[in-house]
Amino acid sequence: MSDALARPTGAGGSAPPRTNAVVAVLAFAGIVVSLMQTLVIPIVAELPTLLDAPASDTAWAVTATLLAAAVATPVIGRLGDMFGKRRMLLVSVVLLIVGSVVCAMADTLVPMIIGRVLQGLASGVIPLGISIMRDELPAERLASATALMSASLGVGGALGLPAAALIADNLDWHALFWVSAGLGVVALALVLALVPESRVRTGGRFDFVGAVGMAAGLVSLLLAISKGADWGWGSGTTIGLFAAAVVILLAWGWFELRTTQPLVDLRTTARRQVLVTNLASIAVGVAMFSMSLVIPQLLQLPSQTGYGLGQSMLTAGLVMAPSGLVMMVTAPVSAAVSKARGPKVTLMIGALIVAAGYGLNILLMSEVWHFVLVSCVIGAGIGFTYGSMPALIMGAVPASETAAANSLNTLMRSIGTSSASAIAGVILAQLTIDFGGIALPSENGFKVVLAVGAGAALLAFAVASFIPRQRTAGDPAPVTGGTADPAEMAAKS
Structure with missing residues (x-):
């Protein structure tokens, strides 16, 4: 039997050795990689001084990571399908470590950008981890594990902000990247020790x-x-x-x-279940990131504005942190709903929860606890939506294309978050107040961005309603269009 058709150990009815450890290690690796999204936020305003460069140039320390991640995610996913998902996972983590070390040793702009590009190239870890889970885990564990892995993208971002702010406030800024490198080394060692290599591969030419x-x-x-x-x-x-x-x-x-x-099988991507899920993912990306753009700003604006709360960056991060924990807690709940009603229903429920959270925020934005409550509600909705997406994608593609398909879905979310940043930037730049000669975003401007976040969540709900019904999240066999999973066929023959 060829590698492409081999049924991986542990994908049958009994759990492979150390299944829990594999899930924990992959989720940890996902959180470590997602930390890079918020790693530089506490020092963005100081980068021009720290790197002796104009603010317009130091902004590339953020933009370069975004661009590198967009390019690397689908490429690494395809290479994982071809040459081994664990192998490419290790390559990604090594890139993160090298990039972190380069940034940690940087005192000028060019090496900082190079390091941030290398960090961005590690973004394929989460879709690769989801794909490894499909190959290695028994069906009864797959839904909850992939939901947790998918949610790690939001968990890392939420937990990274307070951690980065705490480090930046108390240590030299280079320590941010030394910590990132250290976490990367831990993730690398754990993957080497505990994560098996999948035998499901496509082979062929890149x-x-x-x-x-x-x-x-x-x-x-x-x-x-x-x-x-x-x-x-x-x-x-x-x-x-x-x-x-x-x-x-x-x-x-x-x-x-x-x-x-x-590189990308567009015929598979055009299957209704995959296409509609990816479109919904863009809207979910917009909805998720709107919270990250509004809440920290409102918390940190001067209280003299009448709507700002005058809090520190660390406090803003601590307010956001519970949302990451909520995402982690809701992952198994999301999986249970998907098992009972299908991941389509889970995605729609999550979108409604996110929309409700934004609606609540428009009404409650005058106390710190208001934002803790709102971020937790939105985090719960994001946990549901992120938990359902891998199940929807894996339910429509063969095992040999899992990494590439999940990578493309991750890319769609990234396009959504980038669009959210641009949309919010335009709104907040247009709706301003004069505060001592400085133009600051107005309260109405923030409310409009919150309304956009709610609208994006409702759009995701509407788009998701067109996803075909699926059997269960735990069954990875394709159910819409196309042929049966060759790995599944081989296992049954």
Whole structure:
């Protein structure tokens, strides 16, 4: 029996050795990688002084990570399907460690950007971890484990902000990256010791032309979205990048449909269940990130504005931290709902909870505990939505394409979060008040962004309603369009 058709050890009815350890290690690795999203937030305002560079240039310390992650996530996913998911997981963690060390030793802008790019290249860890779980875990454990792994993206971001603020307030800023490197080393050692290599692989030839085309298209798109406010939405550069993204991605899609071994199987991606889930993921990304943009600002704005609470960055981080814990707690609940009613229902419930959280925030925004409550409600909704997405994707693709398909879904969420940042930036820049000669976002501006977050969640609910009904989250066999999973067929034969 070939590797591509082999049923991995432990994917049958009995649990493989150390199943709990595998789940814990993969979730920990996901949290460590997701920490990089909030790692530099406490020092963003100080970077021009720390790196002796203009603020417009130091902003690339954030943008570079976003662009690198967008390019690396689908590429690493495809390489994982071809050459081994654990192998590419280890490569990703090593990139995180090297990038963290480069940043930790940086005192100028160029090495900082290089290090942040390397950190961004590690973003494939979460979809790879989900794919390893599909290959190695018994069906009864799969739903809860993948829900936890998917939620680790939000958990790391929520827990990273207070931790980073605490380190930045009490230690030299380089310590942020030494801690990141240390956590990466721990994750690497645990993966080497406890995570098995999957035998489910596609083999074949890597699509370099497709990778270059996708990278060019995504970089053009995300660069226009993330820098459009700085350059001007009507500037030639921004419009040119949007136009280039459209042309390149259309040409890339045409090429991918005609190559025998594409980077992304667009025919699989076009299956209704995969396509609609990915569209809903973009809306969920917008809904999730709106909270991260509004709550810390409201907490830190001066109380003299009448709506700011005058709190420190550390306090703002601590207010957000419980949402990450709530995401972790709701992961098994999400899996239970998916098992009983299907992951489509779980996604729709989560979207409604997120929308309710934003509605609550519009009414309650005058006390610190208001924001703790709101962040927990939204975190619960995100836990439901993130927990359901891997089940929906895995329910429509063969095991040999799991990593690539989950990576694409992760990319869709990233596009949503990038769009949320751009949308909120435009709104808050237009709706301002004069505070001692300084233009600050107004209370109405924040409420509009919160309303956008609620609207995005309701859009995700509406889009998710078009997902075909699925049997259960724990059954990874495709149920819509296409052929049966070859690994499943081999196991039954």
